[in-house]
Amino acid sequence: MESLARFCENCGKSFTPHNYRQRYCDVNCRNKKYYNDNKERISEQKKKFREDNKEILKEQRKKYTKDNEEKIREYQKKYWKDNKERLKEYNKKYWEDNKERIKKQKKEYIENNKEKIREHNRRYYSENKQKLREYQKKYREDNKEKVREYHKKFREDNKERLKEYHKKYWEDNKEKIREYQRKYYHENKEKNNKN
Numbered sequence: 001m002e003s004l005a006r007f008c009e010n011c012g013k014s015f016t017p018h019n020y021r022q023r024y025c026d027v028n029c030r031n032k033k034y035y036n037d038n039k040e041r042i043s044e045q046k047k048k049f050r051e052d053n054k055e056i057l058k059e060q061r062k063k064y065t066k067d068n069e070e071k072i073r074e075y076q077k078k079y080w081k082d083n084k085e086r087l088k089e090y091n092k093k094y095w096e097d098n099k100e101r102i103k104k105q106k107k108e109y110i111e112n113n114k115e116k117i118r119e120h121n122r123r124y125y126s127e128n129k130q131k132l133r134e135y136q137k138k139y140r141e142d143n144k145e146k147v148r149e150y151h152k153k154f155r156e157d158n159k160e161r162l163k164e165y166h167k168k169y170w171e172d173n174k175e176k177i178r179e180y181q182r183k184y185y186h187e188n189k190e191k192n193n194k195n
């Protein structure tokens with residue numbers, strides 16, 4: 001019986017075949033060998049399948065994401081929690097290694113999508129106007145001292161620029177401002193005459 005032993009054609013382990021055709025020690029090795037021998041063809045088939053069914057697969061994914069929103073969120077939350085330190089470390093390293101590229105890409109994206117971004121911001125602002133206002137109001141109230149300090153510091157740091165800005169504003173709107181002052185003056189004169 002000893003002579004029946006063969007070597008698996010995948011892992012090389014010695015095994016005793018159940019029939020004369022058996023060339024692998026178990027079904028795993030048979031599948032693995034089959035996969036290895038047909039890797040190229042299988043991956044071509046998979047690729048073709050994905051391409052032929054692109055739209056259906058996309059819909060499926062979308063539906064799955066939508067149907068399992070809560071589950072996916074929970075999973076991501078748990079995954080993040082379990083791997084926080086590692087992910088943080090990874091993100092930091094990734095940022096350090098790709099800083100220049102990311103910055104450049106971001107700048108390019110902004111440069112190339114100015115109109116789109118502006119449109120997005122406009123829409124976001126108008127859809128969330130009330131919420132944003134309330135948020136800002138609450139922030140100002142909760143951080144009164146900080147906001148005051150910030151404005152003060154801003155004025156001090158930008159003294160020259162603000163001066164320039166006011167000057168330019170005055171130059172650009174001279175007529176408008178004069179017109180407004182004239183109007184204001186006349187209206188009050190009439191009011192005062194009446195009294």
Ligand SMILES: [Zn+2]
Pocket residue numbers: 008009010011012013024025026029
């Ligand atoms: Zn084997």
